[in-house]
Amino acid sequence: MTDNNSLLDKLEGLVARFExxxxLITDPSVLADQKRYVKLTKEYKEMSSLMKARKEYVQxxxxxxxxxxxxxNETDQEMRDMAREELNLCQARLPELEEEIKxxxxxxxxxxxxxxxxxxxxxxxxxxxAIFAGDLFRMYVKYCESKGWRVEVSxxxxxxxxxxxxxxxxVTGENVYGTLKYESGVHRVQRVPATETQGRVHTSASSVAVLxxxxxxxxxxxxxxxxxDTFRSGGAGGQNVNKVESGVRLRYLWKNPNTGESEEILIECTETRDQPKNKARALTRLRSFIYDKEHQKYLDDIASKRKTMVSTGDRSAKIxxxxxxxxRITDHRINYTIYNLAAFMEGSIQECIDKLMIAENAERLKESEL
Incomplete structure (x- = not known):
C-alpha cells in the first residue's frame, strides 16, 4: 500500500493549492490583471482534472x-459475493487510474x-x-475538421x-499545439510523380513546422x-484583388535574448481582401515567430534531457x-508502420499521434521518476 500512499500524499498536497x-479567480484584483487571471484559470482547469481523479482514487x-x-467478517454469503465482485472491479481499475494520475x-x-x-x-x-506539400495540407485540413478545429490560411x-x-x-481549437507538435519535421514521400513518364518511383520531401x-x-x-508596406495581392479573386492594396508586408528588427544578435524578420500576409485583417494576422505570426525563437532554448533543454525525442527538438529530422x-506509412521516431496510406492522407492520423503521445508520456514519467 506504500505506493498508493505516496501517490495519495502527492494528491493531498495539491488540495490546498486548488482551493x-x-x-483567487473570483478576486477582483486578479480579475483586473488579465495576464494573471488567464494563467490561474488555466491552472484551475488542469487541477480540476486531478482533483476529480483524486476523488475517484480515494473512493x-x-x-x-x-x-x-x-x-x-461477514457471515452472509450473498454479501460476501457482492463484496468480492466489488473488490475485483476496484482492483482492476486501481492500476489504470494510478497511471492516469502519474x-x-x-x-x-x-x-x-x-x-x-x-x-x-x-x-x-x-x-x-510542392504537390506533396499540398497533399499534406489537405491531410491536416481533414484532420482538423474531424476535431472541430478552425483552419485559416495566412x-x-x-x-x-x-x-x-x-x-x-x-489552427484554432482546444489543445491544438499539444496535438499537432508531433508533426514538426521532414516528411518524405516515395511514389511515381504525375510528371514522370517512365513510371519510376521518386523520393521527395516536404518540411512541416508547428509553432x-x-x-x-x-x-x-x-x-x-x-x-x-502594402501591396496588391496577385492571383485569382476577381478585379478587386488587383485594384486594392490589401496585401501587407511587415519588417521588424528583433534582438535575440538567447544570442544577443539582431535579425530582421520579414512577414507577408495576403490571404484576405481586408487589409486590417491581414495586418492582425501578420502581427500574430510575428509574435509566434519571436515566441518560438525565445523558447528554442527551453526546447533545446528538453531535447538534451531526452534521448529518443518524440516531439519538438530537431525540425530538420526525418520523421x-x-x-x-x-x-505504407512509417513513423521513424517510434518505429510505427501501418498500411492504410489512403485513409491516413484523408486525415486519419489520430492513431499515430496517440502512439507518439504514449511514447512521450513514457519518457516524461521516466524523467520525473514517479
Missing amino acids: EIST LLNGIDEAKDIIT IMLVPADPQDGKNAIVEIRGGTGGDEA SSNEGTAGGYKEIIFT PEAEEFDVEINEGEIKW RTYNYPQG
Whole structure:
C-alpha cells in the first residue's frame, strides 16, 4: 500500500493549492490583471482534472478496504459475493487510474493548450515536393475538421504543377499545439510523380513546422518599430484583388535574448481582401515567430534531457515516410508502420499521434521518476 500512499500524499498536497486558486479567480484584483487571471484559470482547469481523479482514487481505496472487511467478517454469503465482485472491479481499475494520475502529475508542456501556426514547405524534389506539400495540407485540413478545429490560411505560394511551394495556416481549437507538435519535421514521400513518364518511383520531401501561437502578453514587441508596406495581392479573386492594396508586408528588427544578435524578420500576409485583417494576422505570426525563437532554448533543454525525442527538438529530422507503391506509412521516431496510406492522407492520423503521445508520456514519467 506504500505506493498508493505516496501517490495519495502527492494528491493531498495539491488540495490546498486548488482551493487557493478557486478563491483567487473570483478576486477582483486578479480579475483586473488579465495576464494573471488567464494563467490561474488555466491552472484551475488542469487541477480540476486531478482533483476529480483524486476523488475517484480515494473512493477506490476505501472500496477495497470495505470489501476486504466484508469478505473477512461477514457471515452472509450473498454479501460476501457482492463484496468480492466489488473488490475485483476496484482492483482492476486501481492500476489504470494510478497511471492516469502519474501522467497528470508530470508537468505538461506550458505551450500545449495554445493554438498553432503550421508552416509546410516543399523541400527536395521540385514540382513533386510542392504537390506533396499540398497533399499534406489537405491531410491536416481533414484532420482538423474531424476535431472541430478552425483552419485559416495566412499566406501561400502555389507550385507550378500544383500544390504549394509554401503554405502557412493557423489552427484554432482546444489543445491544438499539444496535438499537432508531433508533426514538426521532414516528411518524405516515395511514389511515381504525375510528371514522370517512365513510371519510376521518386523520393521527395516536404518540411512541416508547428509553432505555438503566441498570445499578446507572451512576448514584448515595440509596435512603433514595425515597418509596414502594402501591396496588391496577385492571383485569382476577381478585379478587386488587383485594384486594392490589401496585401501587407511587415519588417521588424528583433534582438535575440538567447544570442544577443539582431535579425530582421520579414512577414507577408495576403490571404484576405481586408487589409486590417491581414495586418492582425501578420502581427500574430510575428509574435509566434519571436515566441518560438525565445523558447528554442527551453526546447533545446528538453531535447538534451531526452534521448529518443518524440516531439519538438530537431525540425530538420526525418520523421515519417509515405510509401505509395506499398501503401505504407512509417513513423521513424517510434518505429510505427501501418498500411492504410489512403485513409491516413484523408486525415486519419489520430492513431499515430496517440502512439507518439504514449511514447512521450513514457519518457516524461521516466524523467520525473514517479
